[in-house]
Amino acid sequence: MRTIRLGAGAGYSGDRIEPAVELAEKGKLDYLVFECLAERTIALAQAARLKDPNAGFDPLLEARMKAVLPACRANGVRIVTNMGAANPISAARATTAIAQQLGLRGLKIAAVTGDDVLGDLKNSDRHLDNGFTVDGLGNRIASANAYLGGASIAQALRDGADVVITGRAADPSLFLGPLIHEFDWAMDDWPLLGRGILVGHLLECAGQVTGGYFADPGYKDVKDLARLGFPIGEVREDGDLIVTKVAGSGGRVTAATVKEQLLYEIHDPARYFQPDVVADFSRVQVEEIGEDRVHVIGASGTPKTGELKVSVGYIDSYVGEGQISYAGPGALERGRLAIEIVRERLALSGVETSELRSDLIGSNALHGENLSLGCQPYEVRVRVIGRTETLAQARRIGEEVETLYTNGPAGGGGAWKSAREVVAVASTLIPEADVRTAVQYFEA
Template sequence: MSFLLGSGAGFSGDRTDAAVAVVDELILRGEPCALVFETLGERTLAAAQRRMREDPEGGYEPLIEELLEPVLEKCVSHGIRILGNFGAADPAGACRRVDALAKRQGLMSVKLAEVFGDDIRERIGQLDLEPWEAELGQLPEDGALVSANVYLGAAPLVEALRLGADVVVAGRVADPALFLAPLVAHFGWAWDDWDRLAAGMMAGHLAECGSQVSGGYFADPGYKDVPGMARLGYPIIEVEGDGRLVVTKPAGSGGRVDERTVKEQLLYEVHDPSHYLTPDVVVDLSEAEVRCIGRDRVEVTGIRGKPAPARLKTTVCYDAGWQGEAEISYAGPNALARARLAADTLRERLSFRAPGDLRSRFDIIGHVSVFNDDDGKLALAREQSLDGDYRLRLAVEHAERRWVERATQELMALYCAGPAGGGGVRRYFQRRLLSASWLVRREDVMAGARCHDSACGRKHVGDMEESET
């Protein structure tokens, strides 16, 4: 019998009703399964850490209740374990929130476990660090450090499952480890069974971005058409004990699972495909193959594993001044010329109204914006109709808030003191976070799991007894 992995969310800000159809399908199938919420991006954790300074309940995923509310009761009553990194900077706080939700729903014995050990902010000065391969920067000064979190592997999540948790609340863990953990707990895979660990990790990799493997982030009308985009079915991965895996989605849902959707996600954020680093195994995808074996069913084979790396990746986030953006629109006859005049006027204003170390960028949205470089070289090389619908955008950064405010206010002043017909000004600014990646020695990381309350501790039926962990 296979083990089913369902995805309920693929990032912080994802659809919050996606898990409903997945859970219904998991219940219908009646096989052993788990539901995973992945809601933690590179910066999300630092943002949570910063929110927590001002709001004691701000340290975990703000949508946690919205995500769990429609499925918690169904999952608990059908024995579907839930794992999520929605604990962000405060897994204990998230547990309290889930506990309150459960009690409100009349679920008196939901067992929660939190994963700890990813937060190394207090210790980072004493640890042996190596820069991540693409990292050039220095460690920030102590005062600027906002967060430092290790990407944990599946082991502490497995520990949480073995404590009997119905809901496992983690902070920073490698995203696919959230999916590998229930497989290890269920099949009893050994921690040096590299090919199986690699297959499980890639099952997680395929599902961790939610609909990105089942028709999301894929549609290109006339080239790659996707039916039912408003009701995309989030993925379900069927995994066998020997590591065979099939990607599918709930019957009757929108979206599609085909060889192309699976290929695009297989290599998403991968660098060397023969050496994809994860905390628990180095994955070799160079011989991987995908094969459609039915409607919305794709089998992935040929995934190989190599021994886990000696060091674990750590993301360090730190305060780095302020950033701001402001925009104004020009449309109709000669709009591009008016937008360019607005840009030139603003550039000249900033040269004497703001300090020389203000970093700035000008885009004309509708002409060339996202493909451009910071100096606008690509836009200058491209001809375009002067008539149209264009939007001047200014982006700035500076160590001091007042200069970011001043610069964006200068764009706003184009309302009256700029070219004819400008409108629709939007302006905002915020603290700027920078991040850097470092590698810590595996043995320096002390991670584990603990029960949130005393109800936690009984075994779930179907779990393997402790294997060689």
């Protein structure tokens, strides 16, 4: 059976670029896939697009494309990515310009659109998973993006695209699209589609499956993490998968790293809902067949639901934060006094918070007072953070922490403050039939 090789060039928006270059140059790939969108990422991208209609795509798109396009072109590697975020058209135009600058004439770039459903949802009474309705958010709503499947990606590849840029596509569908195209999988062959979703699920977080998130010194040792190699999926026409990486790169691929990624973000392994299929991972088998080579089989699938998840971004509130450090004898007690002062000051000055949290980093910040060791640390960092309804009130929190410099207790240093808008995310479902996708092409 025919086999193709898919490489994972990124697992999130700010991921390293060097491993993707290594894959493009040495991975003997057919496809290099960059998965760069999280729920909150696209809401922030939509906010950027509102300020500038040419913005809203991934901030590292240009750097990534400049780094990998020459090697991909030379080695016949096609690129699939969701770096289009809130603006796939502008991302495609930017990529076209980069290709022209690099002298890569004849490169065909596709932009997949249709995931932006804000116009369809706005002012509707559709319920969200946070208890609100869409219309209940009023003018606080910033974005609404449906999770697209792999069909439009496959269409763009069939039409000869060298680079396919989407907005909000489901993470595994970025990998499923090339498989549908290459192997001519039918869109109702549920077992095959389920296997393709498994491929995407294992590769989508890039360095996680090659030992990055897996590493735990003394328990699960991973070598050369500073040069962590990103994964390659060797996918057979029947959906069987071998997970590997570039020989000599850092990290490791073992049954354990694959199993950890297999369970990542999975609630019911027999019913993993995706736009193209309901995947079934409950009978997956994982076997090491060589150094950094893991064979994965046994996924299946059942018919899709006909509904798509929609990620809705909205302005939730404002957060103000202040930090200051104390060191030396009595640092813990001075930190506690600092927190008491700030809390009392906020009450005296009428700052209203819906949430207010204070921590002594180095003592109780992660697990609270009950699980702290009770020892006296030599140094602590005070953090006070609160949620407010206005930016002005959020700023007061950090300002009160900063005034501890001269208003006690003794020895505070390294004060820092911030105030920011909070973009929150909620989810709902819409009928797949209500989402109209399109593919637009550009040529360098």
